[in-house]
Amino acid sequence: MFENISFANPQFFWLFLLLPVAMLWYFFKRKEQTASLKMSSIKGFQKGSILPKLKPALFAMRLLALAAIIVAMARPQTEDISTRTKTTKGIDIVMAIDVSSSMLAKDLKPYRLAALKKVAADFINERPNDRIGLVAYAGESYTKTPITSDKSIVLRALDEITYGQLNDGTAIGMGLATSVNRLKESKALSKVIILLTDGVNNSGFIEPQTAADLAVEFGIKTYTIGLGTNGNAMSPIAYNADGSFRYGMREVEIDESLLKSIAETTGGQYFRATDNKKLEAIYEEINKLEKTEVEEFKYYKYEEKFRPWVYLAGVLLLLEWLARNTLYRSFI
Known part of the structure; x- marks a missing residue:
């Protein structure tokens, strides 16, 4: 996937260390963010929706979007090098x-x-x-x-x-x-x-x-x-x-x-x-x-590859926002 790809700003990859921290925060805090209701019997809810089990997918999409943004900030690019030599002292x-x-x-x-x-x-x-x-x-x-x-x-x-x-x-x-x-x-x-x-x-x-x-x-x-x-x-x-x-x-x-x-x-x-x-x-x-003195000229041509990662992050955030404001809007 990243064959022949270089990164102009590889220091941004350090931000990936934030992702495990975010996952731990979500694991310990998710119960506090969900309302609870105590009942003597749940027989009437045994055919309930599958949505509660899928709710963590919203957070997963947000994490994936964040990862895509980090990759985009690192500026992946391909590099084409052409050289020309000139003999200055034969x-x-x-x-x-x-x-x-x-x-x-x-x-x-x-x-x-x-x-x-x-x-x-x-x-x-x-x-x-x-x-x-x-x-x-x-x-x-x-x-x-x-x-x-x-x-x-x-x-x-x-x-x-x-x-x-x-x-x-x-x-x-x-x-x-x-x-x-x-x-x-x-x-x-x-x-x-x-x-x-x-x-x-x-x-x-x-x-x-x-x-x-x-x-x-x-x-x-x-x-x-x-x-x-x-x-x-x-x-x-x-x-x-x-x-x-x-x-x-x-x-x-x-x-x-x-x-x-x-x-x-x-x-x-x-x-x-x-x-x-x-x-x-x-x-x-x-x-x-x-x-022999040989003068070498190198020409670098870069093609930026960060845009697909920005688009991917945008799509993931849009899907997460739509799901949160439609399927999970009234979810308890």
Whole structure:
């Protein structure tokens, strides 16, 4: 009956405490309000009217009317809420992903690149109001997808990123410069690069620091992530005769000083991910640091439902008045 109903003045429900008091008063006082007549015999009245037994119904109708008035005073109403959102600060993000052979190392499960793609997909899904692009780099770099608000395109492009699409190597400067190039014409209020690598800059013709300076010039913040465990990791070390990789233990080398320098120069932060959980935590932290400002407007439409209760109270009081002044007018 009261499903999806709210009350504007619920404090009036405290008045229901008066109803038990009224019932007790009626129970103790009703005999005093009824005239009595002592007779030696009632044989002549054995076929009397049923009205005396129904007289308490008058008081019951008055109580029900009072209860209906209390509900009406509480103002039952239905509420219809509509919302409209307005993005006031959009963020353009480019994710620069290292796809060199070392990203096949198995210190993250099942291997580094697969672990990264899973976490990056979750990150993309949690940025519905931002535009995102992808840059892949190894010995060289290229734009996998330009910045776009179509997350299905970005996710499909992310899924297609594999090892072997580029010459092997780690051109951190090239990856960062290509990312800057994708963002330099952006009109967004905030521009961010998330650059991930698991190695040392050893390829490319653009120095990482030069690319970092370009990012500063165009107002682009860069978060850097070093991916790989501490110590040694099961990594590709040679090719087998069938073209597959031969794995062996290899020392994990990450140029952390360079990554820290890039982050500090551009106003970002450096993170180190040594396992799957830490990688997930890093992307969650970046997601919290880079928030899109969304302004939400809520419109409330109320429909009052107190009128039926007023009508019910009126009908009950009218019936009680009619019965008292007709059927029970001369009742003793």
